[in-house]
Amino acid sequence: MNAKVDEVIERSVIANRLDTITKEMGCALEKSSRSPIFAEACDFACGICNGKGELVSQINGIPILAAAGTFSVQEVIKKYSGQIHDGDVFIINDPYQGGNHLPDIGIITPLFENGEILFYCVSRAHHGDIGGSVAGSYNPKATEIYQEGLRIPPIKLISRGRIIPEVQELILRNVRNPQMLQSDLWSQIGANNIGIARLRELLNHYSAYRIKETVEYLLNHAEELTLQAIKRIPDGEYTGEEWVDDDGFQANPIKIRVTVKVLEEKMTLDFSGTDSQVLGFVNSALVTSTSAAWIGALWALGSHIPRNSGAFRAISVVLPEGSLLNPADPAPVTLSTLTPASEIISAVFQALEPVACGQLPAGFGRYCGPSFYGIDPRNHEFYVGFAFCALGSGGGLEGRDGYPYMAPLSNYGGVRAPNIEVNEIQYPHLTLCHEFEMDSAGSGMWRGGPGIRYSLKFYGGNTTIVMFGDGMKIPPFGSSGGKPGSLNQVELTSAEEETIYLRSKEGARSLQSEEVLTIISSGGGGWGDPYQRDPELVRQDVRDGIISLLKARQDYGVVLTDKSIDQGETEK
Structure with missing residues (x-):
């Protein structure tokens, strides 16, 4: 009996240690990276696969990146079977051969023990530019993948501990900011190296046989729970x-x-x-x-x-x-x-x-905003940025309102919104407005999160924006009787205060001096009948500027005076 208890405890310790290693990899990647999309937005994921390429553990980063790690490793195994050596490092981004999309570059490092590959450490991260016909690599006018950037099939970047300079040079020659890309690739390699080092410490404490047995148990246990x-x-x-x-x-x-x-x-x-x-x-x-x-x-x-x-x-x-x-x-x-x-x-x-017994939320806002690029007049260096401060919000869920400022659903809060002041240091723009948008949240017994109004003005006269995203026509859905959230909207206002509305997918547009770009992101969908919402919660939402007096009356049936709920009118 004691032996059985010891085995359970040991499995739990190993499982938690694997999870901790992936988190440490993520921390290292965040702290050592140079580009804002790494260091500020944390648009990456780290994981550990076993020798078969099966995902064993992953950091709670970007879900759509983490779940895909197993595909990249299996493509490496398929291509390089019998040719993988201690000290090798692989790079990959091709969506048709184990990748997500071209800006997401995967770095894969094997760990050998007594001539056998026990694990692969994987870091997959979104790079600011991977070439192609548009800086930032989001090209809404692309009709084939060749216009989107450099395709990297599974290939060795480091062989037996030595960089392959021809591969590195080929990649760096095809991007607009090679120093930034190289620095971030080293961050990924370094994060994997930390993962390898921590796994070796684990192997020094437990036998390779015991760890392999535990990993197989963890996979089988997850399968059984799913079944x-x-x-x-x-x-x-x-x-x-x-x-x-x-x-x-x-x-x-x-x-x-x-x-x-x-x-x-x-x-x-x-x-x-x-x-x-x-x-x-x-x-x-x-x-x-x-x-x-x-x-x-x-x-x-x-x-x-x-x-x-x-x-x-x-x-x-x-x-x-x-x-x-x-x-x-x-x-x-x-x-x-x-x-x-x-x-x-x-x-x-x-x-x-x-x-689903109330476990699923209503619809989330969709991402919609620009990438922007140009020459920074303060240092005359090329920059590429993204409007991560314009994130939409989540849908309501039975028992709670939708989380604000964390859409889209595929990222589920994994992409962080950069600090406004830091953003202004990194890019030549000023933030004029950054606040919740009234009446954007989908009404419900549990309402959606409100959308965001984000206005910024670029200076320097050489900024180009490219619009990419969705959700200007299809709103976040309401669930169980809740109402849909709001639509995305992007406006461009000239110095003469003339406003034009941009489409969700537009090619390169040069900004004129003093033009102001405003993004109004989607609020999430509501969950449940709005008339079932606690009137006190409606009053608090009006007080906080989430909804208007009119919205409270029309959608929730709650009538408010300046200071309180009009109980009689609300009952009607």
């Missing part, structure tokens, strides 16, 4: 649909349709019925689509299930070839980790909401 959760769902087929605004070339919405088929312990997410691939960059390659489907399903099945390859084994995903979610190479895919990844998750939510 048990699936079994609690009544057998049947559950259908959900979500829509992408457009692809930037044609104005028609694009359908994502999923049928979740449950039979005893089997769950299949079948995306047959999804529209065909499109011309623009909202296509999503197999890795991103599969990862998003897993995220949506596991969210519905419960937070008690570890997010590793054991859980993934239990969920089959069907993605028809030639569809929006499994396009043929070389379709452009750069927007995919935002849209349609978030909409894949949303479609799964809407399919499983009737059987």
Whole structure:
């Protein structure tokens, strides 16, 4: 009996140690990186895979990046079987060969023990520029992946501890800010090295056999938990649909349709019925689509299930070839980790909401904003930035209001909003406004989070913006009787106070002196009948500027005087 208890404790210690190692990798990456998208926004994920390329542990970073780590490692194993050596480091970003989209570069480092590969440490991070025809690599006018940037298939960057200079030079010659990219790649390599060092410490304490046995147990246990959760769902087929605004070339919405088929312990997410691939960059390659489907399903099945390859084994995903979610190479895919990844998750939510026992939120705001680039007049250096301070908000959930300022759903708060003052140091702009937008939250018994109004003015006269995103036509959905959230809106106001409205997907536009860019992001959808919301919570929302007196009356049936609730009118 004591031996059994000791075994359980030991497994728990090893499991928690693996999780701690991935967190330490993430901390190292954040603290050592140079670019704002790493150091400020933390747009990255770190993980550990076993020798088969199965994901064992991941940091709570960007979900859509972390879940995809297993694909990259398996592509390396497939290509380099028998040619992987101690001291090798691999690099990859090709969406059609184990990557998400081109700006997300994966660095993979194997750990050997007695000639056997026990683990791979993986860091995957979004780089500010990976070449292509638009700085920042979000190109809404791209019609093929070659226009989006440099494709890197699984390839060695370091061989037996020595950098391969030809590979490094080829990559750096194809980007606009090579010093920044090189520095951030070293940060990723360094984070992996810390992971390798900590794993070696673990191996010095426990035998390789014991650790391998524990890892296999962790994967099998996650699979068993997933199967048990699936079994609690009544057998049947559950259908959900979500829509992408457009692809930037044609104005028609694009359908994502999923049928979740449950039979005893089997769950299949079948995306047959999804529209065909499109011309623009909202296509999503197999890795991103599969990862998003897993995220949506596991969210519905419960937070008690570890997010590793054991859980993934239990969920089959069907993605028809030639569809929006499994396009043929070389379709452009750069927007995919935002849209349609978030909409894949949303479609799964809407399919499983009737059987999820209140675990699923209403719709999240979609990302919509510009990248911006130019020459900083203060130091005459090239810069590329993104409007991370314009994030939308989450949907309401049974028991709580939606979290503000953390959309889109595929990132789920993993991308941090940079500090405003730090942003103004890094880029030549001034922030004029950064606040919640009144009446943007979807009404409900539990309302959505409010959207954000973010205004900024660039100076220097050489700034170019490129609009990318979605959610100007399709709002975040309401759930269980809740109302939808608001739509995204982007305005450009001239010095003469003339305002034009930008589309969600627009090519390069040069800003004129004194022009002000304003982004109004989506509020999340509401959950439950708004008339069931506690009138005191409605009063507090009016006091806090989240909703107006008119909204309180029209959507919630709550009538307020200057100081209190008018009980008689509210009862009516």
